[in-house]
Amino acid sequence: MGSPIFQPLYQQIKALITQSLISGEWGPGAAIPSEMELAARFGVSQGTVRKAIDELAAENIVVRRQGKGTYVATHSEETVKLRFLRLVAADGSKELLDNKLLSCERAKAPSNIARMLDIKTGSAVIEIKRLLLFSGKPQILDRIVLPAAAFKGVNAERIEAFNGSMYRMYETLLGIHMVRSEERLTAVAADAEIAAALNLKSGTPLLSIERVSFTYGDKPMEWRLGLCLTDDHYYLNHLE
Amino acid sequence: MGSPIFQPLYQQIKALITQSLISGEWGPGAAIPSEMELAARFGVSQGTVRKAIDELAAENIVVRRQGKGTYVATHSEETVKLRFLRLVAADGSKELLDNKLLSCERAKAPSNIARMLDIKTGSAVIEIKRLLLFSGKPQILDRIVLPAAAFKGVNAERIEAFNGSMYRMYETLLGIHMVRSEERLTAVAADAEIAAALNLKSGTPLLSIERVSFTYGDKPMEWRLGLCLTDDHYYLNHLE
DNA sequence: GAGTGGTCTAGACCACCAA
């Protein structure tokens, strides 16, 4: 026999719901139909829809609100802002996050980044450089690369308008919602240029965070490299 | 009114099962009773037990095996060995992991570590130092601190016997299973002593990984600090 | 074939929310 590709009903339902998310039937922040409605639409029981939504909720793709309904996850809510930022102050203090845009230019994708973004080497990209400041002190030098084709209209003015909240901007302006990220961390020494930007001595150890972010359907959409000063901050990670 | 501590039935069942794990009724690797048996024992339906076990399985505390039963998770299985090791070769190659024990001594807990382990400053601890080698090259300098009270009998000989698989040793010798860890990462410069141990130049940037591991009931049991060379390796992390 | 976990259903009731 060939492979008997068995897939549970609820997985198929989950895939169908994901399809609707990809197609944009319900945008970020919007309510999706109730479990009963979806059950009727797909001709399955409410419990099966529930299990499908359970998984989507576990993956932070969707948010349940008891008594109200189920909503497409967004990076705009206060509670999940900075969802992907793992850098924490060593003394546990709350702190103000500020950012200073350094540049926003069109460029051609170098091969290593192109591979990560699943685009052709040399194709058009938007390259953004910025400085992140915690409580007024420069802490992170960020370089962000976006495929130009999907991110039309991204420019310095708009980034400033969103005060550096890139994921909120992607959602609001382009309807692109980031679902998950992969990060690769190493320790590097600051070279002269970076040292100048972060106002520290050349050779200072920095935490290098390379991140690729994915939208629905595991499509890579953003590459970024953050160089972080970890004198009074650390990267916090929970392993299960 | 006071707080109306409502707790769903399945959460209570989950807590009861966790209690049995803490008490050691079923050791690491052992099968727990079937869903039907547990349902009968607790006087609830099988579906309710199922939901409790679902959560335990999602937290990697328990492992389901279709057609066989549900088992207490262990660090001894091939599939989950090195579950907490996020360091990956940059070129994606598989590699041999080797380790060289440097020392294993009794000591007194310094205040910062004592706080993390929820024990008194100055109480007895076991301190282990070792070198991890990937494909023969020294890559990580590890310092491990354990509360001596709970880890009686840990010594160099036994560590060697388990070939450096600490978590396997804790389980087998002491019945202590680590459920989750918290890691704090920073970038640091190698001082002279560390540089010598890892055979590199003083000042080289290293990834510092401070880890606290917890057993059932969120009890901290192990502190460790790993200093990692990240020339041809990186720390891989998935964000959702 | 007996026993286990995995899926699916149908229906009841509860807790929460908004109008």
Add this chain to the structure above:
DNA sequence: TGGTGGTCTAGACCACTCA
């Protein structure tokens, strides 16, 4: 008060494992 998600039950059937 009606609609939503959240819990709980009971029972049917499927897929997998092992003796």
